[in-house]
Amino acid sequence: MSYPIAEPAFQHQNVARVGVLLVNLGTPEAPTPKALRPYLRQFLSDRRVIEIPRPVWWLILNAFILPFRPRKSAEKYATIWTPEGSPLKLHTEKQAKLLKGLLGDRLGDHVMVGWAMRYGKPAVADVLAEMKAKGCDRILLLPMYPQYAASSVGSAMDEVFRALQGMRNPPELRVIKHFHDEPAYIEALADKIRRHWALNGRGDHLLLSFHGVPRFTLDKGDPYHCECLKTGRLLREALGLPTEQVTVAFQSRFGKAEWLKPYVVDSLKKLGKAKVGKLDVICPGFVADCLETLEEIAMEGKATFLSAGGGEFRYIPCLNEDAPFIAALAGLAERHMQGWDLAKPDPAVLEQRRLQAKAAGAEA
Numbered sequence: 001m002s003y004p005i006a007e008p009a010f011q012h013q014n015v016a017r018v019g020v021l022l023v024n025l026g027t028p029e030a031p032t033p034k035a036l037r038p039y040l041r042q043f044l045s046d047r048r049v050i051e052i053p054r055p056v057w058w059l060i061l062n063a064f065i066l067p068f069r070p071r072k073s074a075e076k077y078a079t080i081w082t083p084e085g086s087p088l089k090l091h092t093e094k095q096a097k098l099l100k101g102l103l104g105d106r107l108g109d110h111v112m113v114g115w116a117m118r119y120g121k122p123a124v125a126d127v128l129a130e131m132k133a134k135g136c137d138r139i140l141l142l143p144m145y146p147q148y149a150a151s152s153v154g155s156a157m158d159e160v161f162r163a164l165q166g167m168r169n170p171p172e173l174r175v176i177k178h179f180h181d182e183p184a185y186i187e188a189l190a191d192k193i194r195r196h197w198a199l200n201g202r203g204d205h206l207l208l209s210f211h212g213v214p215r216f217t218l219d220k221g222d223p224y225h226c227e228c229l230k231t232g233r234l235l236r237e238a239l240g241l242p243t244e245q246v247t248v249a250f251q252s253r254f255g256k257a258e259w260l261k262p263y264v265v266d267s268l269k270k271l272g273k274a275k276v277g278k279l280d281v282i283c284p285g286f287v288a289d290c291l292e293t294l295e296e297i298a299m300e301g302k303a304t305f306l307s308a309g310g311g312e313f314r315y316i317p318c319l320n321e322d323a324p325f326i327a328a329l330a331g332l333a334e335r336h337m338q339g340w341d342l343a344k345p346d347p348a349v350l351e352q353r354r355l356q357a358k359a360a361g362a363e364a
């Protein structure tokens, strides 16, 4: 019996095409109730996000959340939507392009950068399949969350593992689990705040607002709370601020259970009542501006602080496309790719791969 070509030459060339995959949370396709419903259904059906036993949660989701929340959330999304779409998606796409530019300059053409959304589009499985078809046999997963939480990074990891499960010959995989204490990330945040001070003068107080998670996840061993506090301390030290001038708080509470405290609403009221004059606010746990930063903090949070008696509310945007942040990502990625052969592939091998990808595309 004869086999089809069992060992095509390119499989034995010691060259790899490496794919860096950025994954962020996801966003609806439009700021409408119709688009919000499938997005929220997918998001809130994730067992990493909602840990309530299924039959009970399924009832709550279908009877109390999906009939009402899509309309309310759509109204909020409408306030931050841009002509090109959701800010979170736009920033993620630009971050991927910039990272590709930086890594390509350093490592050559055979490094690809893809981006996907955990919920909604572009879906993780589709992007991974595309990267594989383009010849990536090594994938570096970079979830776009500096602090690890099971509900964010853990869920992105699950989704990638699920996609690889369906592949007969999956790529090799490495994961950047977190970068909450990465010096270049801390410095990118400090640089952002210093530039804001240079333009607007120093604030009287700095509020660091992180996305919250349910309190019980901390008791069960999720490192998220500790990682947020560590980021906060390192940033405060980098800026040379005393502890009494910095507050760390948690936002975006969902549902009736206790979440990590202090809640940002309470901190904003307290700072307002204390007659803080200039309040600087930044969200270090979000690397891209999104609903939670632009609407919940920069709009709602501002109103809360001012109506409690605060002076001036100064929102500092997320790292988004800042050069020091993209350089931080490139540094992280390069470190995690160590040991992978990054020699430039032979042009003949690239051509073979291109033909193979084309054939695979034609088959699919």
Ligand SMILES: C=CC1=C(C)c2cc3[nH]c(cc4nc(cc5[nH]c(cc1n2)c(C)c5CCC(=O)O)C(CCC(=O)O)=C4C)c(C)c3C=C
Pocket: 025, 026, 027, 028, 043, 048, 049, 050, 069, 073, 086, 088, 145, 149, 151, 152, 211, 212, 213, 214, 252, 254, 285, 286, 289, 290, 291, 292
């Ligand atoms: C920064 C990391 C995030 C963690 C951890 C996280 C946990 C978490 N979130 C919800 C519920 C919702 N979050 C929503 C929006 C949202 N969440 C994050 C990030 C984290 N969430 C981002 C970046 C966004 C914004 C997305 C955008 O399109 O701009 C929403 C949807 C909006 C709404 O209807 O309010 C929900 C719902 C839970 C329950 C949870 C942990 C258990």
Ligand SMILES: [Fe+2]
Pocket: 211, 252
């Ligand atoms: Fe969230």
Ligand SMILES: [Fe+2]
Pocket: 252, 291, 292, 296
């Ligand atoms: Fe929110």
